[in-house]
Amino acid sequence: MKNRGIGFYLTLVACALALIDIFVYTSVMYKMTSVFVLLVAVIAVECAAFFLNNKILNEILPIVQGVLLGLAAAHSFYVMVNQIGYVIAALDTVDTITSFIAFVVIALAGTILCWVSGFLKQTNEA
């Protein structure tokens, strides 16, 4: 851990958000398996980078995680657009999409953390 840069710790936080988001996503009205896969992938690449300590993997970690989290957030709308439309049209109540909103906010927060991480050092050079 000693040689990890601040960027890595931000990806670690993004990974933690992905883990939380998995639980949040389970309560979303309409779910997609592919979104779970994307979130699990975020955690998997983080674990790989952490345990393997591969230089290339460490380098591209924020890019990969940012793509995965951003894709999860955007892709999750695919099956929720109708429901959002119902709420906007006052055909249904907002509580039917609150967990979805929470999921998207968390995923986007993770994405932004990855973006910031990308501009920062991933390792402390000796």
Add this chain to the structure above:
Amino acid sequence: MSKRKNVWRGVTGVSASLLAMLCAGLNIANANVGFINARLGTTNNIVVDTGDGSTDTIYYKSEFGTLAEMVKAKQALAEEISSEGAVLFKNNGALPLNISSEKVTLWGLNSHFPTLGGMIGSSTGFNAEAGQPAYGIEEAFVERGFSLNQTMIDLYSSDMVLGYARRGFGQTGHGLSPAFTATYVNQSEYPVGEIPASLYTDDILSSADDTAAIVVISRDSSEAADYYPTEKNTTEGDSYERPLALSDYERDMIALAKEHSTKVIVMINADNALEIEELKNDSDIDAILWAGEPGLYGFLGVADVVSGAVNPSGHITDTYAANSTSAPAMANFGMYEYTNSSNQGGNLTETNKADWYLVENEGIYVGYKYYETRYEDVILGQGNADSSVGATQGSNWVYEDEVTYPFGYGLSYTTFEQKLENVSVSVGGEGTATVSVKNTGSVAGKSVAQLYVQAPYTNGGIEKSAIQLIGFAKTSVLEPGASETVTVSFDPQYMASYDDSGAGAWVLDAGDYYFAVGNGAHEALNNVLALKTGSKDKLVSTTEEDVIDPECAFKWTLSAKDDTTYSENVENQLQFADINTQIPGTVTYSTRSDWTLGWDTVDSLTPTDEMMVGLTNSRYQLTANGDGVSWGVDHGIQLIDLVTIEDGKITGVADFTDPVWDQLLEEITLDEAIQFIEKGGDDIENIDSILLPRAYENDGPLGFTYDQVAGYYVRWTNSDKNRPTYVSEKDEYANWSDNVMPTEPVVAATFNTDLVTRQGELQGEAALWTKETGVIAPGMNLHRTPYNARNHEYYSEDSMMTNIMGVAVTSGMKSKGLQAQPKHLAFNHQETNRSGMSTFLKEQAARENELRGFQGAMSRNTAATVMTAFNRIGTQFVGASEELLINIARNEWGYTGAFVTDMINGADYMNWRDITFAGGGNALTTSAYETSEIGTMAASKSAIAKDTQFQKMMKSNIKYWLYNLAQSNAMNGLSNTMEIKHVSTWWQNTIYAAVALFAVLTVAGCTLYIKELRKEGNE
């Protein structure tokens, strides 16, 4: 060096993420392309004329030169319908009011916040921001020149009382709490929305002195909501026994009005029958006028009735019972859950949408068929009719305790004398009745000749209502002393009763049939009884105005039983829906042989294994079978080629059995067919192979619904600019709402088929100006009980009233090229847990009540498409019931229209596989199957391609759609020299450009990042 590397990594990360998100967004946008295009006024399909462009391709032309003319015509008709639909229950001469000499005090906070229509989906709507007017009671009365008590209006407009106003779902003036999804908990609260008497100060009360009081009693309507007898009033300090009874605050208000007014007129602003027996019996209440929920402009028409500009001629189309819970149907209304429901942790799953059931124990005895039939049996002393079982007063059942105003009742400012001169019946042919009508009063007005029939009943035989509406006709305006003879035409098949005891047949029993006219079902029945028994003794009148006259009845005798004339292709189809065939002895049905039976509440059911097949959606499976079918074959035919055009108008289409249809269907590709069926939501999908452009359909019974698609202009694109009915975004009326008409109970109360046909025609006109091809209307379910909060979307408790109204309005629509899409076939009798609910009922009840309502428009094929309901019949989803859709609708009735589901709300029980196999039609969704266990139809394409039988059913379903679209306004703008050209819209191009931009940025950033990485490695 490292710093630069980090920058490029950061840039790459940001751009790659945004690229991924944009790609996902593009995918979503393309999946909902029709929806987005409809809202942005764009299109991906442009019809291009490859000919010389000289052909006039507008086959359905508007009768109006401008949108403004059409909008004004609709408003005028809405006013006229509301004035003819207003029902005068009681009048001691207080009405009409003299506008020039009588000042009016409008009483009730709900006079300030009246209900114009229901909420959600198919209800009323308007756009105030666009300058569209809406007329509440105050606005309408001022418009019509009434002088109103401003002090009272100021009270109701003050912040002090605002907290008492009904509020719900964002709209002041509505108090129901609709649940768009299933209601799994009891809706326990309903605020009436009146204020306490203490807020009427002496100053305010004195302002009402010497004025005429109009006291407004109002209740709401909504899709996805019901009333419950056990609800509590949440208006602070107020209470009621039942939500459809008067509340304490309402009674207090009426008492104050009586103290401070020259006369008291109660105006009922509700489509659910209320309990108003106390108002009827109160001699200090001078008049009662039912306005219903009259839509955006309807109170103008009601004001005309109050002023006497229009003489009331409406008749109520529901029974006003003294106690709204007294009919046997109320024994089973609400929420009943299977013992193995998913809620209880049983083996039914949430995906099955099968937790709930409803047993319709009342048999055929819905509405007046119960009250009037039991009345006759009391008079004739049969069937324990006078027992205390079902009696609201606890003692013997007597009619005067039970019914306040019967079905069909309504007064006028004048009096009429009617005589039933003659009745002619040709079994298998037509029936006619001749009725002479004379205005015996002093005011000009219209009169309705309501024709009823009584079929011969024998104890223990087929259940029969003692009286049944079979037809009606309305006179023109008759001056005092003037007479008119009207002819009421009817179809004698509706005199027949359905015998489900054997193989199933429509039966005309031998014996005496009594026809009668009267001011409602009760007076007609009294006329029958007077003729039948030769005595008026013991007969009970509803009001002092009732006349019992045997000359208003007519006896017609059938010498021999006839069970063949109306039984061609008929056999029992719905026996499985009788719960007693599944679980013997579950329920006793209401019966004339013993009125003490039929009151059981079935509050516990455990489905059998056979029932579980339907409840778990396991009735059909895709298999590999047959030799396949042909798709994508080029025969050089387009849909427009099958249309007969004469003098620039569509006059016909190739016969349904013509093999050319098979050739046309072969031109369609399997992908197109799949898309057409499984994407039936919002739009009717285009089929390029046969030159069918994307067409549009929309709710609902009051007009094209505003909350789903706003305004007249939204369907139009720049490529339509040359159409004569094109509406620009800049048009003065472009953003106006079209769903402005009165609700269906008001329409039905007119008893005027000419007006209703005109309503259909003007809806067809609206379709030409909104570029819509289908309207999901009319609502044709029955008012099984007064507690369904969606009754405002349906005409009546009576199937013949529904049948006649349905034919009238759909005929008008069809004449203008608009596809009428009646809903919801069938048995959608409550909103609570409507999705997937098992509805159990007797086949006789199903056929004589609910299905008879649909039968008119479907057998005459004035309905082009029918929307199926959310519920199940028995345990089958109604949209996938072969027995209902094919065996009854097509084989018995000869229906050649299409089917479409209601909004897919439970994608696994409303699945495309079962719908298609069972002869259903399109699925009203764009993406609901994406989240279902069955998945999308497109994803199952390879399995579908192996199932010949399934593909044949797909073709069959699409054929019905095409057969009707070819006769619709969807053909406007088409000729056989045209072709469909695909283009990208500006918004798609924008997304594509953004994707390209971020792809370039990502590649560039990535390249520079790798370059820096290499440099770092070298160093």
